[in-house]
Structure formats: structure tokens, C-alpha cells
Amino acid sequence: MPLAELIRPTTLELVVGQTHILGKNKPLSNIMKSGTIPNMIFYGPSGVGKTTVASIIANNTNMCLHKLNGTSASTADIKKIISEINTFNGYNGILLYLDEIQYLNKKQQQSLLEYIETGEITLIASTTENPYFYIYNAILSRCTVFEFKPVSPAQLIPAVKRGFDLAFKQYSKELEIDENVFEIIAKNCGGDVRKALNSVEMCVLSCEKRVDTDSAKAFTQKSNMRYDKNGDEHYDVLSALQKSIRGSDENAALHYAARLIVAGDIISLCRRLLVIACEDIGLAYPNAIPIIKACVDSALQLGLPEARIPLADAIVLLCTSPKSNSAYLAMDMAIEDIKNGNLGEIPRHLQNKHFDGEGNIEKGQNYLYPHNYPNHYVKQQYLPNTLKDKVYYSFGDNKLEQAAKKYRENIKKSSE
Numbered sequence: 001m002p003l004a005e006l007i008r009p010t011t012l013e014l015v016v017g018q019t020h021i022l023g024k025n026k027p028l029s030n031i032m033k034s035g036t037i038p039n040m041i042f043y044g045p046s047g048v049g050k051t052t053v054a055s056i057i058a059n060n061t062n063m064c065l066h067k068l069n070g071t072s073a074s075t076a077d078i079k080k081i082i083s084e085i086n087t088f089n090g091y092n093g094i095l096l097y098l099d100e101i102q103y104l105n106k107k108q109q110q111s112l113l114e115y116i117e118t119g120e121i122t123l124i125a126s127t128t129e130n131p132y133f134y135i136y137n138a139i140l141s142r143c144t145v146f147e148f149k150p151v152s153p154a155q156l157i158p159a160v161k162r163g164f165d166l167a168f169k170q171y172s173k174e175l176e177i178d179e180n181v182f183e184i185i186a187k188n189c190g191g192d193v194r195k196a197l198n199s200v201e202m203c204v205l206s207c208e209k210r211v212d213t214d215s216a217k218a219f220t221q222k223s224n225m226r227y228d229k230n231g232d233e234h235y236d237v238l239s240a241l242q243k244s245i246r247g248s249d250e251n252a253a254l255h256y257a258a259r260l261i262v263a264g265d266i267i268s269l270c271r272r273l274l275v276i277a278c279e280d281i282g283l284a285y286p287n288a289i290p291i292i293k294a295c296v297d298s299a300l301q302l303g304l305p306e307a308r309i310p311l312a313d314a315i316v317l318l319c320t321s322p323k324s325n326s327a328y329l330a331m332d333m334a335i336e337d338i339k340n341g342n343l344g345e346i347p348r349h350l351q352n353k354h355f356d357g358e359g360n361i362e363k364g365q366n367y368l369y370p371h372n373y374p375n376h377y378v379k380q381q382y383l384p385n386t387l388k389d390k391v392y393y394s395f396g397d398n399k400l401e402q403a404a405k406k407y408r409e410n411i412k413k414s415s416e
């Protein structure tokens with residue numbers, strides 16, 4: 001049996017981390033004391049105690065316990081559990097622990113709905129994905145969601161120490177442990193207790209006389225980051241990257257970019273940098289757009305590991321550039337008008353007319369060609385009549401846009 005399974009806590013007091021929901025007078029602790037188990041969904045990354053807490057709660061009830069995993073459960077498995085309602089086995093109620101519920105399709109989730117609502121089945125489900133995106137709304141409305149968080153290194157160290165003690169007994173070994181080993185494993189497992197204990201087990205199995213810092217680093221160096229290209233963490237990293245650049249914090253931006261680079265996901269990084277150049281830098285420094293495009297093209301041609309170099313240039317440039325979202329906001333306002341039906345007819349002098357029919361009262365295009373006028377500007381109406389006074393774009397307060405504003409004001413004055 002793996003060390004992580006052998007050391008699995010049997011009481012809430014032994015669970016590491018999650019003090020925000022498991023501490024004294026916190027929600028799950030109080031639920032355990034009450035003896036009444038509601039429908040619950042545990043949401044959080046792998047290895048942080050969701051299954052452990054669900055098992056502890058289940059084992060402290062007198063209900064008939066069933067366990068299913070969404071990756072392998074079938075509709076027949078669910079129907080079999082439902083068939084036990086009002087039988088001798090289900091006399092005290094049925095508690096269903098459903099791991100990875102996000103893998104059940106909508107029909108499978110719906111098949112449980114009636115019995116959850118009546119209380120004939122009590123559901124404790126767990127998921128590593130955002131339940132508000134992946135779980136059927138009717139199920140969500142009948143459950144309380146509890147978020148489990150990565151375990152901090154300080155909270156993990158006692159579990160790592162217990163893991164070494166148990167592993168020594170399990171494998172009949174006595175090894176010396178370097179002073180920093182506990183801290184290295186606790187820090188480098190990304191808040192995942194299971195990964196930390198797996199690293200402990202590998203250290204005990206592979207070392208002969210002493211567990212040194214090099215061994216600890218070797219077994220944890222690939223475990224220090226959570227990343228799933230299609231999961232919440234992926235979008236959280238990209239969001240943190242963009243907000244750090246928008247906030248002009250190059251150190252934070254480089255950190256989040258490094259997460260993507262280490263995960264080998266430079267495609268997502270390149271795409272987001274192109275968006276940021278247009279959305280957050282915009283007209284405050286328009287040259288950033290072709291420069292970032294050049295950096296991105298270089299990165300994609302070079303590939304890793306050299307791709308990190310032009311990407312670092314791009315990130316620092318974006319962070320240290322002036323910021324403006326004026327054009328982006330203006331476009332969104334214009335799109336909103338179109339969606340709301342605020343269109344209006346295109347003014348005649350802007351239409352693509354090359355001749356006038358016999359029935360047309362108004363003859364001639366009457367378009368004023370700006371290049372024929374001083375400063376290449378002449379006043380005429382461009383928006384439809386229904387929107388002729390509409391203003392979408394407001395000049396940003398940066399140097400370039402203010403210079404453009406002054407130029408615009410000057411040519412308008414000169415044409416009066």
C-alpha cells in the first residue's frame with residue numbers, strides 16, 4: 001500500500017491544512033458535531049484532503065456508504081445504488097461519496113437529482129474543476145460548496161515528518177535525514193500532500209544511509225507546480241500574468257510567465273502577450289504591438305529553451321510601457337450599440353454610389369474629400385443621423401494620445 005494511503009488521517013484533527021473549514025468552530029467541524037450531513041461538494045486541487053475528509057465524515061455516520069468515481073462510474077452503477085432506497089441496506093439512509101463528479105455527464109447527474117432533493121440519498125462529491133462550470137446547476141443548488149486550498153509548507157512539514165517515521169517502519173530502515181530535507185519536500189510539492197508523501201517514500205527507498213538535500217530536490221523538482229492546460233490553474237496563471245503586466249509589476253509577470261514556460265506552454269503565453277499589447281498598452285505606445293509580435297514570432301521559431309529570451313524581453317517591455325485601454329473600451333461601446341440595434345442608415349455621402357437613379361430627389365454623392373482641404377481635414381458627418389453626436393473614444397491621459405488630441409483640436413480650429 002502506498003505511504004500516502006497508509007498515513008491517511010482517520011479524524012479531522014489529523015488532517016493537515018484546510019483550517020478555514022476544519023478548524024475549531026469552522027463549518028465542516030460543526031457539521032460533524034451536529035450529526036446531520038447535508039449534501040456537499042468539495043472543490044480544490046488534488047492531494048489536499050477532499051477524499052480524506054469525505055471518508056472521515058462518511059465513517060462517522062450510520063448510513064449505508066457507497067463510493068463511486070466519476071471517471072469509471074456508469075449509469076448502471078448509479079441505478080444500483082438507487083435500487084437500495086427503502087431496503088434493509090438503506091434503512092438509515094444512503095450516503096454516496098462521488099469522486100471526480102465533473103466526469104459524469106448531465107444525464108447521469110440528473111438521475112441523482114430527485115433522490116438528493118428528497119433526502120433519500122445524501123451526496124458528498126469532490127471535483128478538481130470549478131463546480132460552477134462543470135456541475136449541473138440543479139445539483140449545485142441543492143449542495144453546499146466547500147473550497148479546499150493547497151496546503152502551505154509550514155502545515156505540510158509535520159505530515160512529512162510523520163511520513164518518514166512510518167516509512168522507516170514499513171521498510172525496516174533507519175536513515176539519517178539532513179536538516180533541510182523536510183522543508184525542501186514541503187516547499188516543492190506545490191501544496192499537494194500526496195506528492196509530498198510520495199517524495200518521502202522515494203527518498204526512503206532510494207537512499208542507503210542518509211537522506212540528503214540533493215535527494216530531496218531530485219524527487220521533488222518535477223512536483224513543485226500545479227498545471228493543467230485545460231484546467232482552472234491554466235487560466236488562473238494567464239489571468240495573473242495579464243493583471244501583473246497591467247499593474248506594471250515585471251517581477252510578478254516574469255514569475256507567472258515562468259510557470260507557463262516550465263510547463264512547456266509557450267503557445268498560450270505568446271497569445272496572451274499579443275492580447276496584452278493591444279488591450280493594455282494600446283495607443284499609449286502603439287509600437288509595442290509590432291515589437292511584441294516580433295518577440296512572439298522569434299520565440300515560436302526558436303522553441304524552448306531559447307524561446308524564453310525574446311519572451312522575457314516582451315514581458316519587461318510591456319510592464320514598463322505606459323498603459324491605455326482607450327481604443328479597446330471604445331470598440332466595446334461601439335459593439336454594444338450594434339448589438340442593441342443602434343444602427344441607423346449610412347449617410348448618403350459615405351455610401352458607395354456611382355450613379356443616381358431617375359427617382360432620386362437628391363442628386364450627387366456630395367462627399368467632401370479631406371485630402372483636398374488644408375491639413376487634410378474637412379468637417380462633415382460620418383455617423384448615422386441617429387448616432388451623430390455619439391462619442392465612443394476618449395483620448396487617454398498618456399503622452400501620445402494627448403499629443404494626438406492636441407493635433408485634432410488644432411486642425412479642427414484651422415478649418416472653422
